[in-house]
Amino acid sequence: MFMKTFEEKWTAWLDGKLSGKELEEFEASLPDKAAAEAEKGEAKKLGALLKEQLATHVLTNEEFFSHQLRERIAAVEAAEPAAGDTPATTTRWWTIPRLFWAGATSLAIFILCAFMVMREKRPSEQSQYLTQVLNARVDPAVSPGATISIFETKEEKVTVLWTEGLQSLPAEYAAK
């Protein structure tokens, strides 16, 4: 059996664990019993306070579910901050007027491009498949007022240089 130290006996006395002869001997050894009693009272108050404050709070089912939900939301928001911003930005950008203007602008660009491509393509098709009259003239002294026009027939791919107002000649000029 070990001898208890003063501190051990003091702690046991504060906790009310001493009894009988041991209690009498310890209280007799106290130099100022009134001060010790006061200190014992303070220690009890402190212990009660700590028990009250530090006691584990048992969650009810509703509180537990709510807590889990809040933690899940917080985790999702922390993990995907950009994704959370995107729908709000999209909603703000694609308003009806902006959609209208975007569509109108795209259509205008398409028409412009189509026009330019067709305009560039036409001469190349002409030069590749059809005969082209590069220039033509009649002598105004010989045939005053004569005119010239040029056209192509797409089906037979015939190019025609059409003159009007050339000097008419008698039938004998048809001789071979």
Next chain:
Amino acid sequence: MKGSIFAAVFVLTISATQTWAAETIWSGLVIADNVAQPAPVPTELKPIDHKLKQLFGYDQFQIIGQSTKTLTSGQEDWLAWSKYFTLQVNARGQSGAGYVLDLKLWKQRELLLETQAKLSTRSPLVIKGPQVGSGQLLLVLLVR
């Protein structure tokens, strides 16, 4: 092996060049008119006779002068003539899918019409000339 491939490519290239060089241009002076009994359309005009009838409204086409020129360099000159008319052709070389030609229509020594055209190998050229009697002089050029 490499030598055989090179030879084959060389032969094909030469053949292709000869094929291009074998192209000919037919040039004709044609009198178009309407008659009760039209003569058959000349063979040379068969490819475009339907179009000639549709364009000019005549039912007979007679060749009064013609020339067929085989082009080798694309720089050749030639004439197609009748008694009173002459078509003078000066080729100015090949351009794309055709030939650049300077054309002059003479009535004896009088220049009636002057033009420059790029004659496509797939597209004939028809020139409406002066009225002759009740008919019309036409100039036709096509690549064969």
